[in-house]
Amino acid sequence: MELSNYSKIFKALSNEQRLKIFMIIYKNCCATEGTVIGAEFKIDDESTCCVKGSLEKAFTKICDCMNLSRSTISHHFKELQSAGLIICEREGQTYRCKINEEVVNSIKEFLK
Amino acid sequence: MELSNYSKIFKALSNEQRLKIFMIIYKNCCATEGTVIGAEFKIDDESTCCVKGSLEKAFTKICDCMNLSRSTISHHFKELQSAGLIICEREGQTYRCKINEEVVNSIKEFLK
DNA sequence: CTCATTGTTCGATTGTTGTGAAATCTTATG
């Protein structure tokens, strides 16, 4: 992967609001038991489920727990997608969203 | 560590030129044998040494291999320092610079 | 002391980003 790809990924995570969005998705899709960092990102919602590791109704849920306009949130989602960090698909009214673990792993590799 | 600290770290790495500076320091201080990613950041200089894991004359060396003005490079160094990613000290004419491994580790921890 | 080398600071310029409002598109439902 090119250096510019990495800087793009870091840029996507460089805004605090966007990082929070990412963490919410991350912690609700990929978190394993015993995670310490990021427990505060857990969505307090019985229905939060991870069908095949993806978060259902991601857009709506994140709108509900963040104090930003929908357009701004839409924009942030697009940045995260464009950096390759998340993968989203809309299926009817369900906006399903998951982490692109390959990209997350490549960041870890990068810092080796 | 606060979320805002993480976003600050990512911001420091979000600019391609600054990321390159970081990688040059990183690969010349911390790289282990067999590193694949980042081999291109190796400074081609016999005198490149890692006294106690730090890069000597970092500023000058980086000026030499990047196409940016000194003032811009100075600015980028300060951003990296301010995010906590590197630690620099000037001793006479030697600008000695090393990676703050604790911070690098906390990024890895963050993505767990 | 004088000069060259290193690095910092300041001011200006140009480009980028974060944000909300409003209009629009999409999908589900009465």
Next chain:
DNA sequence: CATAAGATTTCACAACAATCGAACAATGAG
């Protein structure tokens, strides 16, 4: 179909970031 709810696009604008040149401060060499 009409309406509501969900998500996107477009526009505008303030705030911020990247860059350079010039002036400046600190250090070492002659």
